[in-house]
Amino acid sequence: MQIGSWASLWFGLTLPAIILMYLFKRTYMDIPVTSHLLWRRVLRNVEANRPWQKLQNRLLLWLQLLAAALLVVALMQPVLPGGSKAPKHVLLIADVSGSMSTTKEAPEGDGEEYSSRMSEMKQAIRTFIHNEAAGSEVTLLATGSEPEVLLAGEMDDSRLTEEIDQLQPFYGKTAYRETISLAASLTRGETDTEVVVFTDGDWKEASQDILFDVPVRVQPIEAGQAVNAAIQQFGVKAAQEDKVSSASSGSHVTGVTTILNSSNERVEGALNLYGDGKLLLSRQVQWEPKQRASYTFNRLEPAKVYRLQLDTKDDYHADNEAYAFLSPGSNKRVLFIAEGEGNWFLDKGLRLAGAEVVRLQWKSGDGQTPPLPAVTPDLVVVEGSRPPFLSSGAWLKLSQQHPLWEIGASSAAGQQPGIGKIEMLNHPVTRYVSFDGIYIDRIGTADQPAWAQAIVSAGGKGVIWAGTEQGQPRLQFNFSLEDSDLPLKPEFPILISNSLAWLESSAGAGIGRGTAGTAMDVPVALDAVQASWVPVSGLAAEQSRAAIPLEKGKQGFVSMQRLPDVPGLYALEQKGADGQTSRRYLAVTPDPAEGDLQVQKSPDKLFAPGDSVVPPTEHRTAGASQTQTSSGQEITLQDALPWMRMIAGAVLLLIAAEWGVYQRGRSI
Template sequence: MGFSNLIYLWTAILPLIVLIYYFFRKKYKDQPVSSTIFWDEVMQETKASPYLKHLQRNALLYLQLLALLLFVLALMNPFIKQTELAGEQSIWIVDTSATMLLEDGGLTTFERHKEEMNTLVNELSGKPVTIITTGEEPKVIVRQETEPSVIHKAINNLEVTYEKEQLTKAIDMAQAFIGDTSTSMYLFTDSVERGELPIESENIKWIVHGASKDLKNVAITRFAATTTEDNVLALVQLKNETDEEQVTELNLMDETGNVLISEQVTLKGKEELTKTFDTLPLVSALTVNIEVDDHYKEDNTMLTLLGSGMSQIVIDQQMHQLVQKGFQALNKDVKIAPSDQLEAMKDVIIVTNQAELLGKTDTPIVLIGRNDEVAEEINSLVDVSDDALFAFSSLEDVYVHSIYPAFDQFETIATIGEKPFIQRSARGDIVILADIQSTDWPLHPSFPLFLWGLQNELVGGTENLGTFSPNESRSVPLATGEWSIYSGEDEYVSSIESGSEFRAPVKPGLYSIRSNEEEKQFIVQLSPEERTVQEGTSFELGVIQNSGEEEETKQSFIQWLLIPILFILVIEWEVQRRRGFAN
């Protein structure tokens, strides 16, 4: 604490003047007289409280001294010193991913971070602040804002979007606001490694606010199901992220919420367990839920949609025998057809290498290799994305000798040496840019699992839109007209026009999209990264250089002195009025 106007210290003489005045004022001597001698008994109660009587006699003195002392302090402008790193601005990166809903002590990490941000607003000292939220498309909420009320409102309006955090994209956006300006970068997240933060510049200091430590979590990491002739086969993968044994109750439910299977599962510390259920009744959707005492509830539920299982798979007779045998092992209803008959087929899944069929038919296509291009040699291993197609099939050990050129407009979901290997078209066709015989893929257990996932996705795609990540944008095959999205509770969410880009809702769950004549279901599912939690981390990194000195701010609290001064003056006036102004 200090004073910025010590020149007004001379005003401390004012309380002394008042005190001296009271010492030399005219005093009276108590003299008992006959007319008041019988009042002694009445005054016994007052004499029994001499301190109260003293206070009553000298109330004005004490009030005047207190008011003058506070007035002297106010003139000297007292302040509290706050030491901060030198910086001309602050940039706050706010993680809005699902893992921010980790709950501890009745508050989620996101709610606690919002409280911390509101506190920081009061310590900005007029410096501009920029707030950026994470996601596939980072957003600037406020830019170079100095008005506290505007910043508080922006903070209070922040919400979790359940998207994958994509922290690198938010940091890249923040770099555009820095330039040569010294900046304090605040990162509000659950956990981040120090190596993920760029510290090349001497004008940046990172202040990371993480989640609480010692949080426990048990998650459903994988869930898939497929329809056979008479029943449904489902696979559930659970993971215990704690060091202690955890007991959970696993429930499988149909689309109406009826419990099909309820089973108690015990997981050892750090154990990952896969369970298979092969006697489930035929249903259109399945939900798996675990009941467990942990700090993260969002990964305790997972959904999947099932097709009718009746779509026939037609394989081009020119395809390699390994492809034919692979699909026949999974589905008895597989047909081998000549290449020239494929284009005319309807309501089937076509497996071929004829690239010209893409876009010529409404039938889903699995393109393995290309007949219109020449493959180029590449000696590398496969790197897959977090796409749901690879939920149970890891391709990292697959060797590929040569690949074909990629399609420019298709989404790449697996690469080899940074070149596309597996792609998906806008309408859901799957393209494998290599001949099966040029890989050792059929020798790996991932091959039949991949074909199983491929069949499950394409069969389901003929009846529903499939699975989306929260807030994901994707082109989907919809008929002409207006479509409306409804939640599983039949609440209206939004509307889109056919041909426009489809954007999935933010909150995970089962949804339906409807037009006047048609209805399709789809699922919004957390990404695999949002189904696991890490230990919370909070730290500071980097130093802002400013002639080797730290910047000190002075927080004045003169306003807190003016209010009691005014209050004391009102009390003093009331005391004087009761005694009579003439006295």
């Protein structure tokens, strides 16, 4: 049993007061006298009567003591835990933001070394449902990128337990305010309903101005003081000395990172930098409270994916890893293979697009195989006929493992396109380019490759083909630049730049990075029949998350895709119609605001002032009131206080009415 008002215990003093009144009560006896001369003597005897006397067993005494005792108990407002009538409908809000994954040392005897706020919240919800919401309809809301209604009016214990067990932290930008607003809307106009918010107090958005028609209270999850050091920024770029290409120059990369210690304690640890899974360097560091520090890593080996790991004992692990890729266009090396000198316009267009061009000339019929370039190119451009040495040995392997752009390979035996409208597909290569008014003398007669899709056509013939072969992008101009006036058009530099950007971005290791749970424009191949996010590293891989298929529309995969909810490195695996599979990487990061664990607010400051979240008077449920026990538990009493006052007044009137009997010395 719990007591709502211990202060009312003072009324219990009426019990000994009633007993004292009976102990000091004078007893008057009826005495017959024969003469009025004896009155004086009788009065002297009565006045000499002792007030202190033996307590007698009178019914009126016991009734008055019982009335006073019941009044004391009523004023103390006793409550049986779980015994009070539960509301018909209970709406629970589970805060599953990233901060709920914060861990702390588990209590002794718990069997675990660490426990998370999320596990403690699950247990708190289960306890609340079994005790205070027994027999109530339960609606469960979870915060996320948008409010999520997990259960609505559910009373089945197994369904409730199953849904609670499946709660997982959401590491993206959490819709705090939207969830509270939805809860207010779902309970609008209801009378026998209560809203309970389970949170660690790390509430990032103000919600005090959202009004409810029902009582609301916060069930705090004990957070305590948390320690966290976070990787705020991490990036890599090509070193300055690599801007000029030469046969003997090395290939080096520079990395930069920023680390923030948001806690009030000193944090020590190590910065470990990996390139394609290989440890490149490790540095021991420490950060003072509230310190932000930047670090530079010079002369890194080239890699597709760089991973920076913060190896330290802090309480929030989602921001302890970061990934970076060389940005597109930062280090484009183009191997330009041509028979003879090659097209001067093409060479100039490649250089204007920011490429480092290495020219390789060959002669037909010499039968020689040139050595591979000292510096591995990022992509290969072949103008004219394909050289024989590109079809075997190390050169074949080079062409298969890198993007390949062929121009006019089969146009020598071509045919005129005739008079027909030029048709273009919406493709990154043809963006901001128009082929209207461009003259093309001959188009190659070669069959369209299996990997190819005609993105530009004329007279039913493919003019430009694009696609993916063995996971590498392929682009083919089915005409010679000498047989066209395209190089003289203003669109030519734009077309060259678009082609380079598409070839490099399609073959590059990294798509980029994005915040968990947000939408992002993802470059899915046009011929892809399957595509999914596959966890590679980070929290997603540690938790053994399954692959997430990409969303499809009526005409294939949609361009805007929702990113996974758990941070880490993901591979975008695409399978083409030819059965070939390609991989590109995406770094999913947590919302940086969730890493600041020093902003917890007390429950009474989250939504409204006071000890509990009580709506304004005009929005409260009629006849309802709030009180708080000495243990801090809030109790809703329906018209309890007015009835207690009426009962107390009635008992006091009864005692006053019996005063005359008391004075006359007669009692029952």
